[in-house]
Amino acid sequence: MGLEVGGQVLVTEAELTGFCTTVLEKLKVPPHEAGRIARNLIEADLRGVGSHGVVRFPIYVQRIEDGGSNPAPQVSLARETRTTAVMDGDNGMGQIVGEYAMELAIEKARDGDCAFVSVRNSNHYGAAAYYVEMAARHDMIGLSFTIGGINHMTPWGGAEAMLGNNPFAIAFPTDRDFPVVLDMACSVAARGKIIVAAKDGTPIPGDWASDANGVPTTDAVEALKGFVLPIAGPKGYALTMTVGLLSSMLSGAAFGSEVTHMYEQTTTPQNVGHLFGVLPISSFEDVDIFKQRMGKAIEEMHGARRATGVDRIYVPGEREHLSLLSRRSSGIPLSMAVFAELKEVAERYQVNLEGAGYKEIAAQ
Amino acid sequence: MGLEVGGQVLVTEAELTGFCTTVLEKLKVPPHEAGRIARNLIEADLRGVGSHGVVRFPIYVQRIEDGGSNPAPQVSLARETRTTAVMDGDNGMGQIVGEYAMELAIEKARDGDCAFVSVRNSNHYGAAAYYVEMAARHDMIGLSFTIGGINHMTPWGGAEAMLGNNPFAIAFPTDRDFPVVLDMACSVAARGKIIVAAKDGTPIPGDWASDANGVPTTDAVEALKGFVLPIAGPKGYALTMTVGLLSSMLSGAAFGSEVTHMYEQTTTPQNVGHLFGVLPISSFEDVDIFKQRMGKAIEEMHGARRATGVDRIYVPGEREHLSLLSRRSSGIPLSMAVFAELKEVAERYQVNLEGAGYKEIAAQ
Numbered sequence: 001m002g003l004e005v006g007g008q009v010l011v012t013e014a015e016l017t018g019f020c021t022t023v024l025e026k027l028k029v030p031p032h033e034a035g036r037i038a039r040n041l042i043e044a045d046l047r048g049v050g051s052h053g054v055v056r057f058p059i060y061v062q063r064i065e066d067g068g069s070n071p072a073p074q075v076s077l078a079r080e081t082r083t084t085a086v087m088d089g090d091n092g093m094g095q096i097v098g099e100y101a102m103e104l105a106i107e108k109a110r111d112g113d114c115a116f117v118s119v120r121n122s123n124h125y126g127a128a129a130y131y132v133e134m135a136a137r138h139d140m141i142g143l144s145f146t147i148g149g150i151n152h153m154t155p156w157g158g159a160e161a162m163l164g165n166n167p168f169a170i171a172f173p174t175d176r177d178f179p180v181v182l183d184m185a186c187s188v189a190a191r192g193k194i195i196v197a198a199k200d201g202t203p204i205p206g207d208w209a210s211d212a213n214g215v216p217t218t219d220a221v222e223a224l225k226g227f228v229l230p231i232a233g234p235k236g237y238a239l240t241m242t243v244g245l246l247s248s249m250l251s252g253a254a255f256g257s258e259v260t261h262m263y264e265q266t267t268t269p270q271n272v273g274h275l276f277g278v279l280p281i282s283s284f285e286d287v288d289i290f291k292q293r294m295g296k297a298i299e300e301m302h303g304a305r306r307a308t309g310v311d312r313i314y315v316p317g318e319r320e321h322l323s324l325l326s327r328r329s330s331g332i333p334l335s336m337a338v339f340a341e342l343k344e345v346a347e348r349y350q351v352n353l354e355g356a357g358y359k360e361i362a363a364q
Numbered sequence: 365m366g367l368e369v370g371g372q373v374l375v376t377e378a379e380l381t382g383f384c385t386t387v388l389e390k391l392k393v394p395p396h397e398a399g400r401i402a403r404n405l406i407e408a409d410l411r412g413v414g415s416h417g418v419v420r421f422p423i424y425v426q427r428i429e430d431g432g433s434n435p436a437p438q439v440s441l442a443r444e445t446r447t448t449a450v451m452d453g454d455n456g457m458g459q460i461v462g463e464y465a466m467e468l469a470i471e472k473a474r475d476g477d478c479a480f481v482s483v484r485n486s487n488h489y490g491a492a493a494y495y496v497e498m499a500a501r502h503d504m505i506g507l508s509f510t511i512g513g514i515n516h517m518t519p520w521g522g523a524e525a526m527l528g529n530n531p532f533a534i535a536f537p538t539d540r541d542f543p544v545v546l547d548m549a550c551s552v553a554a555r556g557k558i559i560v561a562a563k564d565g566t567p568i569p570g571d572w573a574s575d576a577n578g579v580p581t582t583d584a585v586e587a588l589k590g591f592v593l594p595i596a597g598p599k600g601y602a603l604t605m606t607v608g609l610l611s612s613m614l615s616g617a618a619f620g621s622e623v624t625h626m627y628e629q630t631t632t633p634q635n636v637g638h639l640f641g642v643l644p645i646s647s648f649e650d651v652d653i654f655k656q657r658m659g660k661a662i663e664e665m666h667g668a669r670r671a672t673g674v675d676r677i678y679v680p681g682e683r684e685h686l687s688l689l690s691r692r693s694s695g696i697p698l699s700m701a702v703f704a705e706l707k708e709v710a711e712r713y714q715v716n717l718e719g720a721g722y723k724e725i726a727a728q
Contacts, residue, residue, distance in 0.1 A: 079647065079648060079649075081477060081647045082477060083447055083476075083477040083478050084476065084478055084644075084647040084648060086648050086649070112445045112447075112448065113445065113446060113447040114447050114448055114478055114479065114480045115478065116478045116643055118648050141610070141614075154668060154671070155665040155668050155677045155679070156678070157670060157671055157674035157676070157677045157678075158665070158669060158670060158671060158677050159668070159670060159671045159672070160668040160669035162664055162665060162668050170606050170610070172606075172609055172613065180605075180606075180609065182602045182603060182605075182606040184596075184599045184602060184603065188596060210671065213671060213672045214669075214670070214671025214672060214674070215671060215672050231595050231596035231599060231600070232552060232595035232596060232600075235548045235595060236595070236596070237680075238546045238548060238680035239548065241544075241546075241661075241665070241679070241680060242534050242536075242544075242546040242680065245536055245544065245658070245661065246505070246534070249536065249649070249654055249657055249658060249661075250505075250643070250645070250648035250649055251648060251649065252649065252653075255657070255661055256660075256664040257664055277478070279448070279480055279614070280448075281614070283443065283445045283448040284443060284450050284482050284614035284615060285443075285450070285613070285615065285616065289616075293616070293619070294609070294613060296620075297605075297609065297619055297620055300526055301519040301522070301526060301605070301620075304518060304519050304522040304523070304524040304526050305522060305523045305524035305578075306521060306522060306523060306578070307518070307521055307522060307523045307574065307577060307578025307579060308577045308578060308579050310521040310522070310578070312521070313519050313520070313521045313522050314520070314521075315519070315605070316601075316602035316606065
């Protein structure tokens, strides 16, 4: 193939979606659900959130192969009221279970109630933004919380991994062609960045990680023996614990020492928990007025006096929307490392990835 | 009185509550509501959250005097469904309006629904934790969001204050004698700390503030001409904007350029917005099991291996609970500066503060 290390491969949305869907179907994922999982993953890549896109596909495949995740779950409700539910995901892929759960929350809110659905026995659900954007398309504020699939964080003052880098997302409908979307996790830096620094032999900033004794370090190798640090010290610890509790305690999903390692324990169901919530705008405010006020808020941020050297101010979720528009037309750039892993999957399942029309692009 | 500068005055909960209640009654706040406001403020002081305790009392008094806040509001509902409401606070004190709104949310959730109440035409409501702890006492997860009373933050990349340091809180019932409570705002440091550094002529950490051109600075004097920085850079910007949108957009409360200055525009109603939400545990999980699992989570954090030099690990809200127990019995220490401001209020309204039994304690 002759692609340079450090270069990228450009793939179209359609090619990548077709590839992932076909592999999942070979793993006995029902066709409709295979398509949903692929769309969810590839939307993250389109939005420039590569950390939650097809980079996760090989481990998802591995977990299904090893029995850690169920390719064809029978999702059921363990409890239900008019405005709440507890969903049991039957160890299905998080993308499947999560989409059903958010659909249920939206359905329960159709007559103007707020609604929350708690989920257990699910798996890693990809980008939290995906679910809250579903709600925004129904003129609802959407909220989504989940447990990270690995404990890499300590309680504040600790030297033992008890918490994940738990992400959450909140979306607001607007009168623009994109919603305002917060989607964040609670560590300063992803562990992947520390792995890269350790490989390169470069130091890391002092607020990224602590060593095995819980002492902050700039040595990436020592950091890999230790823990990622939360944003803003004890605030970030409190926030990641809160997101974890919201995601797990209402449904009996795993928390703390119950959380297994997504990558290292591929034969063990993870009992991942999520919480989805929706607030239908129309119960509080005229939808048009709400959206116009959101539009005004966006304009105010865009129009604020800019700091020295800054060309443009964005609102949360806007960069991701612009990336999606751009990549839908020009393609999704994948790193050589990610592409190589997908190629391995392609060969294992005899699905054609090479013929999908990708092309080399220059090394960056 | 002979109290040393830099020293502290020790006051009892009862003395301070009596003082604040009496002053508020002289300002035409109905007695029942005056007591509620005092209790709310002094609970923050008891919990060691001095930034939201009686330090705010002089500005609250000033705003009522100047017509910026309404001492005797007629709180009403602008919209209502089974599980949602929009409350108009009639420009009442945030502590009054906030408590009514959270009570309404709890009432709406009594039969097992989740419920959210959005509020407009309110004022600064003190510590966000106060309201979510109300929900926790009813075996509900409580959520509370509000707008800060001053814009001190820019959109990321900006050099114009468009956002407040917007706080939010979430509480969980437990089987212990305290709930787990997250209560945080979105800046790295309070502006008050920068004011102190500027007075002392000491530099500030590089992530606390930017100068008038939006460039991060360690010069406290330049920082006072500029802006406070959000936690974790663009994440904190997205978070404070999200909390602000949740607090204002559902009810038509002030956001962005509509936010006036709590301290400098004391004759202008602020139209502060809040959002309160409750999730009743019993709709999702057996309450006892939920609380036991919370207790187990607390124990796991407490029992985690400790970092070098750390004596004890706390869970969110635990330090505040311990402070409350301690200060209930031994008294609330107030700085000389805060006490002097309360003395001014005491003299203006001819309410006896000195006779309330406070005593000098040694300078720290």
